[in-house]
Amino acid sequence: MTNNKKLQANKLIKTNREYLKYSLDFSNENNLKISKNIIYQILIDVNNYKNYTDLVINFDKNLAKPNDFIKKINLIIDGKPLQYALGYSYFLDFKLKVNKNTLIPRVETEGLVLLTKSLIEEYKIQPKSIVDCCAGTGCIGIALGNSYKNSNLFFIEKYQRTIDVLNYNASQYLNNFLILRGDKTKPLLKYNIKADVFVSNPPYVDNLNTIDEMVLKNEPLHAIYVKNGIPFYNNFFKYHKLFMNENYLMVFEIGEDQKDALTKLIVKYFSDEKIEFQFKKDIYNKIRYLYIKGFGCKI
Numbered sequence: 136m137t138n139n140k141k142l143q144a145n146k147l148i149k150t151n152r153e154y155l156k157y158s159l160d161f162s163n164e165n166n167l168k169i170s171k172n173i174i175y176q177i178l179i180d181v182n183n184y185k186n187y188t189d190l191v192i193n194f195d196k197n198l199a200k201p202n203d204f205i206k207k208i209n210l211i212i213d214g215k216p217l218q219y220a221l222g223y224s225y226f227l228d229f230k231l232k233v234n235k236n237t238l239i240p241r242v243e244t245e246g247l248v249l250l251t252k253s254l255i256e257e258y259k260i261q262p263k264s265i266v267d268c269c270a271g272t273g274c275i276g277i278a279l280g281n282s283y284k285n286s287n288l289f290f291i292e293k294y295q296r297t298i299d300v301l302n303y304n305a306s307q308y309l310n311n312f313l314i315l316r317g318d319k320t321k322p323l324l325k326y327n328i329k330a331d332v333f334v335s336n337p338p339y340v341d342n343l344n345t346i347d348e349m350v351l352k353n354e355p356l357h358a359i360y361v362k363n364g365i366p367f368y369n370n371f372f373k374y375h376k377l378f379m380n381e382n383y384l385m386v387f388e389i390g391e392d393q394k395d396a397l398t399k400l401i402v403k404y405f406s407d408e409k410i411e412f413q414f415k416k417d418i419y420n421k422i423r424y425l426y427i428k429g430f431g432c433k434i
């Protein structure tokens with residue numbers, strides 16, 4: 136749904152300071168609750184400033200692209216997330232393209248990457264092949280591929296419009312990568328690809344009531360929601376022997392209420408192997424990650 140209240144171009148104002156005041160006044164008059172921080176971010180973006188300090192130094196300079204500014208503020212008024220209005224989002228050290236066909240990368244997923252890197256170091260793995268399944272923007276694989284430059288990165292994603300963005304992002308940061316279009320682990324089986332490290336943040340939310348309204352309205356539901364919550368993990372666990380090398384590491388982002396269901400799945404699919412597994416907490420102290428380390432032998 137769009138809002139009929141729109142910020143109009145105004146030839147009487149010119150500077151960044153004036154545009155900040157103009158949009159804040161408009162927001163207050165129309166009860167739109169646009170935060171100052173969002174306006175700062177848009178000013179930084181349209182002026183191509185490096186950061187907030189750059190904006191402060193240039194606050195009384197003329198705004199570089201007033202029409203672009205007005206357009207982006209109006210997207211915010213229409214209820215779009217800032218990252219979609221800007222067209223990009225930051226993930227660790229990477230600036231990634233995003234649009235309505237991609238989930239906006241989350242801080243919890245930065246935690247997933249950091250956990251994966253610490254496990255790779257702890258288990259002294261030298262990954263030659265890393266899979267990012269359900270890749271979206273490619274944030275996980277791009278961050279890992281940049282840390283392990285001798286590895287080949289395989290991205291799996293089901294939707295072509297998402298792949299267009301993924302391909303753009305991966306091309307900015309990686310040399311050795313392949314994007315496989317398909318459902319869950321099927322492409323790995325089809326092309327007989329074996330992984331040392333498999334990481335995934337798949338759709339896992341099974342209760343629509345727990346999804347924030349802003350997310351529900353804007354981000355692709357198929358990126359977040361799946362009936363019963365665990366079908367992706369079920370697929371990864373069930374077929375893991377077909378696509379993981381002998382000494383492997385699998386790391387997942389999970390829902391905070393999925394520990395018991397996933398423990399049952401591990402018992403079901405890994406009980407004849409020597410593995411170590413552990414659930415881990417995110418920065419908000421919620422259980423949001425699971426890793427499984429396989430040692431390539433039977434028990």
Ligand SMILES: C[S@@+](CC[C@H](N)C(=O)[O-])C[C@H]1O[C@@H](n2cnc3c(N)ncnc32)[C@H](O)[C@@H]1O
Pocket residue numbers: 237238239240241244268269270271272273274275291292293294297317318319336337338357358359
């Ligand atoms: C939770 S998002 C994660 C995106 C990205 N990895 C991240 O962490 O921001 C899940 C992604 O899985 C993709 N997806 C949904 N169903 C899929 C399927 N059956 N097979 C492969 N990918 C799928 C969605 O399009 C979406 O990009």
